[in-house]
Amino acid sequence: MNPFFGSVFWLLVTLGVLVTFHEFGHYWVARRCGVKVLRFSVGFGRAIWKRTGHDGTEYQVAAIPLGGYVKMLDAREGEVDPALAGQEFTGKPVWQRIAIVAAGPGFNLIFTIVALWLMFMLGKPDAAPIVTAAPQSLAATAGIRPGDRLLSVGGTPVATWSDTMDTVADAMLGREPLPLRVRGQDGAERPLVLPLEQLPAGQDVGQYFDRLGLKLAPPPAIAATVDNGEPAALAGIRGGDRLVSVNGQPVGDFAQFARQVREQAAKSPRLAVGIARDGRAQTVEVTAKWASLEGQSPRWVIGVRPPPGEQAVLRYGPAGAFAAALHTTWERTLSTFNMIGKMLSGQASPRNLSGVIGIAQVANASASMGPAWFLEFLALVSLSLAILNLLPIPVLDGGHLLYYLIELVKGSPVSERAMVIGQYIGLALLFTLMGLEFYNDIHRMLLS
Incomplete structure (x- = not known):
């Protein structure tokens, strides 16, 4: 498939699956709490398909596939029929409203664990971490030799190339020396340190990898x-x-x-x-x-x-795969918050953010590498959506949760004026973030 059309197709698949799952979380918990759902929409704007279910909910797929929403019966949006007052959202106890709002990110978290569980059971084919270093690179300075096998990075054992790159990428954000343990072609093990403190500030991880110069060792010059x-x-x-x-x-x-x-x-x-x-x-x-x-x-x-290079496949039985999925979810969550913290403190560049274009390109690349790779991609995007939506930014789920927590403390809802101001601030922050992500994507495309 053409790379452009492949990227568009797999982006639509990704957003369709993850948005539907996220919004279903809101919908399912709202129904369990007795709230009437008026509309369940995948996408925004004009509907290109819709039907009304037996429960009176309008289900639709809209033209702009960059999100979705669940519209509930809400007194803030118009007069409510007295006969339906018991099914109105704002009339529910605050703990039920918290549960409904938190259910979207919660379902994204569940999806992450399930997708990783399936990925580990299928087995993700990967390359063994046998490396070389580009001439005059930081990796060469550290003492990496052609054919070295990486055994651990930052004290964490590594078995595959992608595990290695994930750990190194996290360390690059802090630009601190990173200890390695390698085994040379002679079988001898030796400790090394990547001098990541020599990386210049303000660049994205891709530029850091270029300077690092750590690469998979190419296959020998044999006509296999x-x-x-x-x-x-x-x-x-x-x-x-x-x-x-x-x-x-x-x-x-x-x-x-x-x-x-x-x-x-x-x-x-x-x-x-x-x-x-x-x-x-x-x-x-x-x-x-x-x-x-x-x-x-x-x-x-x-x-x-x-x-062919040496392959390393991570595959487990059901119990082992579930444990690995939980561990990976936890590690990726810590890594994401670590990146957010470093960007807020100025240690990491906001150029590391990626938007829809970047997601589309990675979606196409991972789909072409096989089902296990695409499942991992879906899991990590789902986790990112869960974390993003929990940030305390008005218009996101985290912003609504912040309002309800304030309501729990003060004993009364946040004023409508404060909520309107918060919505404007949240929209400004969200559009600024989206603009930065779009700029980063275009910048990377121009440099590639």
């Missing part, structure tokens, strides 16, 4: 697979041959070999590829071709594929 009928096969290269050079330029790994093929073929498609087979070196003449493979942009290729 040679495609039939392609230039390499026609020239006599076989599976298992070690790729030694291109036009006399030595190569150390498969990434370097592929880069040399592109650079040298751009000058002339006829290449002299040095190979080693059964301990004997030889040179073969290969004519590269300009082609697009598997939907990628056209480039010079010869039809050889690298050996």
Whole structure:
């Protein structure tokens, strides 16, 4: 699928699932508390589909898919039929109103745990944390060598590349030295420290990763697979041959070999590829071709594929998966609040925020990597929605909860004037946040 249309499609799937689940939380608890629900809407604006249920609730899907709402019978919005006074929202005890408002984020939290539970039972295929360092990077300064296996980051054991990146990303926000433990290709373990304090202030995590230079180690320069009928096969290269050079330029790994093929073929498609087979070196003449493979942009290729990197799959039984889901939810919650705190204190840049465009791109990428990856993505976005909605900002669920907590303390509802002022402040904060996120997304696209 085209990346643009794929991003739009998976964004709609993501928002559709998570918004429906969030609003269903409000709806379900409201019904349990005896409140009449007038409308359940997924999306805002004009309805593109709707029907009225047997309970009198109007269910609809609206044209703008960036949220949703549950409209309840509310005396603040108009006169209420005396016969329905017992089903009116503001007439309910404050603890019931708190439960109704908190149910949306609560259901997002439940969704997070369930999605992670399913992900851990399916098993998420990932790369083992075998790394290398870009020349003159912070990782190289720390002593990372090609082929080092990361054993722990910041004292936390790591088994996969994505676990490693999550832990490193959290540490980058504080820009403090990060201890590592690695095992080299010789089998010896050694402690290292990433000097994250040398990262400049005010940049986003993506720019920090570029400066850090910590990367997955590329596969060795071996033709693990040679495609039939392609230039390499026609020239006599076989599976298992070690790729030694291109036009006399030595190569150390498969990434370097592929880069040399592109650079040298751009000058002339006829290449002299040095190979080693059964301990004997030889040179073969290969004519590269300009082609697009598997939907990628056209480039010079010869039809050889690298050996697969070492894989690490996290998979548990039902009980183990549930424990892992709870642990991951807790760790991600702490990480999110850590990031919020560091941004408010100025330690982390607001450039780390991402909006709808960024979410759409990650949704498409994770969906293309398989069901387990997409489940994890849905879980983390759902958790972010739960935390965002609990922030004490008027117009969000957290703002309403703040009003009700004040009501519990003072013994009477917050005045209508105070609520109106709060709504304006909340809208201003929300639109400012959305504008910043949109700016960050566009900025990243222009730099990529």
